[in-house]
Amino acid sequence: MRTLDVALADRSYPIHIGSGLLGEPGLYARHAAGRRVAVISNPVVASHYLGPVQQALARAGARPVSVLIEDGEQAKTWETLDRVVGAMLAEQLGRDSLIVALGGGVVGDLAGFAAAVYQRGIPFIQVPTTLLAQVDSSVGGKTAVNHARGKNMVGAFHQPLAVIADVACLDTLPDRELRAGIAEVIKHGFILDADFVEWLEANMERLLGRDRDALERAISRSCELKAQVVAADEREAGRRALLNFGHTFGHAIEAGVGYGEWLHGEAVAAGMVMAAELSVRAGTLRAEDAARVAALIGSAGLPVRGPRLAPERYLELMQVDKKAAGGEMRFILLEGLGHATLKGGLDARHVRDSIAACMQ
């Protein structure tokens, strides 16, 4: 087991990474002993892991109940949250209870937001069961639900007490979801660590083959990189925005084709290719580095082109993106591999052309 620390003063927390961790009572005991606990999960994940997690909690001295939500992005709504809150109130869970989020990004975002707002906030532990959730949504405290007018438009920053990333969960993860998770791993290399990009170029086969050591190393490095950024800028006032590399285009892709059609990681993958293309046109990235971006994404079996929509439709969808500051659109561009920057005042023509150049 490796343990990283996300350094956030009085909200610092550990990320434990290893095999078979979710059934370890010792990892829960400090936070859960003597408490009532709501384990929030979905039926698919619960069929594999709810039993072991509840047993571990019980052995850690907690009194767990479970609340299941629907599987998939469409469950990330007000209505689901309202049902979760209702179920917890029906169980008379008080302000001293604890939430355990057991599942992928949807469960993590929704359960984390439930923890942020239940009786004005209770603590929670993340037990991410997908690669995407292990490397991305479980680090940094972002929680949210979607609004009819946009993804993640209602949410909170709420840090977990601990993250338990069990690599053994990835054995049963569908290939498509594994690749979607790799998209975020790659992203951390592109924006923060050129050496890690090289390592990924050399080890993509092992990752796709689910080599456990390779996965543990990739998750660990990825979390470490993200944790450094989050520690420096918890509320996304500046540097943290760089983690959204590929996301402005990616959110437009997800919204444009309808949420759930493309996986988040797939949309971000094509979005990163667009953002690299835009970086070349804006003069901050060499064309051969943009080619390496596309090649690494392609080698992971991820889409290197976005869906065919009118470029104007992309722009329209990006306007409501929450990174739009005071009406001006800003983009995260690469300045060489391993370095990113947030830039406003770009030529709208460059944006349109980059989209058009990277569509199916």
Added chain:
Amino acid sequence: MRTLDVALADRSYPIHIGSGLLGEPGLYARHAAGRRVAVISNPVVASHYLGPVQQALARAGARPVSVLIEDGEQAKTWETLDRVVGAMLAEQLGRDSLIVALGGGVVGDLAGFAAAVYQRGIPFIQVPTTLLAQVDSSVGGKTAVNHARGKNMVGAFHQPLAVIADVACLDTLPDRELRAGIAEVIKHGFILDADFVEWLEANMERLLGRDRDALERAISRSCELKAQVVAADEREAGRRALLNFGHTFGHAIEAGVGYGEWLHGEAVAAGMVMAAELSVRAGTLRAEDAARVAALIGSAGLPVRGPRLAPERYLELMQVDKKAAGGEMRFILLEGLGHATLKGGLDARHVRDSIAACMQ
């Protein structure tokens, strides 16, 4: 104009108290200049004050839009919040925009919660227009909406940038609401300041007659007392819970008769009489002090008895109250006038008897 400071490290903020303040551009300028602003209000309040506030904001260099919600407690729901968020997204308000909450407690709680969760949190300014909101809900950063299973069950701690309490707004406040606000003023005396209780006993006539100086002094002292408690315990881990004196019974009254039948302040008034009665039975308060509690409440024209419900129904309604810790019920009792304490492990018979003794 008097200005108090609520000392909360990097979230400290001023409370301005005086006549005609809501139309003063200078009080908004520092926070609103150059920003887009959503003024959230209801039709009744808006008919009096939306114009002046929007003008002041425009003169302060902001670009305001307004979002109106229904009047009354029944508007404090998910659905209303969802509409507010939708309206703000339709106006393409970004993460750098600002909310101004213009109205009573419902507007303040809902608009404050909207600010807490809109795109994971934006700042807000409180412009409370009722006495209750001026002395209570605008100090301390508590925001929330109601759930079908209980009041304020979903919310956040989110401190405003500033509170602008305009005493001139109270001129048009219905008598019943004025009295409901006085209930919270009195409460601050009972739990924190025996001298203030004496001052209130001597000045109740002036307050009910809307003497502006008396009101300003009462609001100011009340906010000061509450601000001291909040500064010492922002997240209600301990001392802050004392501010809920009368509220455990009060929430049960509100829920028992249906939200909206009794004003919050009325329910708290009767709840304080019950809590004082319980304090006598638990041996922490002298009977003559409990009589002073009831007398002061009565002199404000507030109810000194709760509605007639089975005591068991009261208990049932109180069980889901969010102050119930780990299943054990705790009560805020008086230890003499001006001193309160949080106590668990009370004799259930004493609780029942206190309720029965203070019912209509």
